[in-house]
Structure formats: structure tokens, C-alpha cells
Amino acid sequence: MEKLSNIGSYLFLAEPFHCDFSKRLFIGHLGNHLLNAADYHSSERGYGMDYLNTINKTWVLSRLAIEMDEMPEMYTRFNVESWVDGVMKFFTSRNFKVIGEDGIVYGYGKSVWAMIDTETRQPTDIFAIRDGLIKEYVETEHECPIEKSSRVKMGGDAELVRTIPTYYNDVDINGHINSVKYIEHVMDLWDLDWYKAHRVKRFEIAYIAESHQGDNLSFYRSENAVTDGLTDFSVRITKTNSDGEEVEVCRSRILFK
Known part of the structure; x- marks a missing residue:
């Protein structure tokens, strides 16, 4: 296989129905674009999900941080650059840069991924691939x-803000609740009036355990001390298992400007 460049660049469009009332891209849709860029980059280089699925392996997102100076406006074309900056036996770190066709840098992302066996759901050795x-x-x-x-x-x-059920549309190709769906549900913890006065500067999420269709997800929110002039919130998401036990599935931090 021909050796490609270390950095991939992929063109996307801020489609109008992927934008919010401000005519700028929803952060959830931006998250989708980042994950697509990661998939395109790894697949082109021979270790993507299209190959991994043939040997009962897949990538799962463990952590994601997105920090944006601004979001692309409706109909704007922009590129997502993606590259791997570190690899260990069970985890790899991958970065993103969101850049407009005119050269404007909208922001960056950092992520951590694990490779798992799709049958055992356990981490597998990345170096064995x-x-x-x-x-x-x-x-x-x-x-x-x-x-x-x-x-x-x-x-x-931390205040329990809401509990929601999960359905078919929440589930991704790996059979568990879609990573981006958690982001969308977290962003829904604030109403439209809040977003008329605030925008997301930084969003972080760490995935701890899988949840599946039919699980009820509970969202707990706490407000932290102001950080560098930004309003700082933490969110914990839990699921309730069949025994009625509450299990933490992920945590998130959101900084609003």
C-alpha cells in the first residue's frame, strides 16, 4: 500500500438544516464531521473501520474536546484536517483542525480512541493490526x-435536570448509543434563550461505559466557578440497568462565552 501523508484534509459544508437559529453549525453536527474525518483518514491508510470490521474489531471514541473561536456559518465550506499524534497499545490520540476555504481557523479538536473486539467488547492491541x-x-x-x-x-x-429514554435513532453502527447523541442531549440541557446570550467556547466529553437502546439516561448538571471569564458547567450522564442500579456512562464539561 502506498504511503500517504500523515495529515488528511476533508471538505464539508455547513448545510442549512444542520445549523441552529443563529445560522451557524450545531456543535453536534460538527462532532459528526470530526468523526467522519477520523474514519476517512484511518480507512485511507488501512486501519479504518471498513477493514477492522472484517476481523471483528472497531474503533470507539473514548474522549473528545472541541474548542472553537466561532462556528462555520450556513452554506460555508470548510475543511477538517485530522492526524494521529500518539499511539499506545490500547489507545490512540487524534487531533483535528477546522479551517475555512479562505484560511480562517475556526477551531481545533482533540480525541482519544480505543480499539475493541466487537464480540467481547474488550480493548484489543492496536499494534497487532x-x-x-x-x-x-x-x-x-x-x-x-x-x-x-x-x-x-x-x-x-449536581442537579438532576432530566431523564430520557433511548430509541432506534440513538444507536450507531457499533450497536451502542451514538457518541454524538450524548453531545446533542447535553446541549439540550439549556434552552434557546440561554443560547441567544451564550455560545459554546469549549466542549469536553469522556465516555466511561456503553449504553444501549432502551436504557434510560439521566443528566446531572453542576455549575463550577467561572474559568477565564467563561461560564463553566459539568454534566454527568448515568443509565439505570435492569437491577435498578444507576451506572455512570459519561461526563462532560462545557465552557460558555
């Missing part, structure tokens, strides 16, 4: 100036 091919594509020089995801802290005073 095609003799560690992914190591040939590690890029450490391309700039991604945002911080990695923090360890989201939740106080004991």
Missing part, C-alpha cells in the same frame, strides 16, 4: 494548540 501500521502515520509536528480533555469533576450538589 497490520504489523503496527498506524505507527507509520504518527504526526507530532502539526500544531493543535488546545488543552487535552480535563478530568471532569462533579460536586455532590
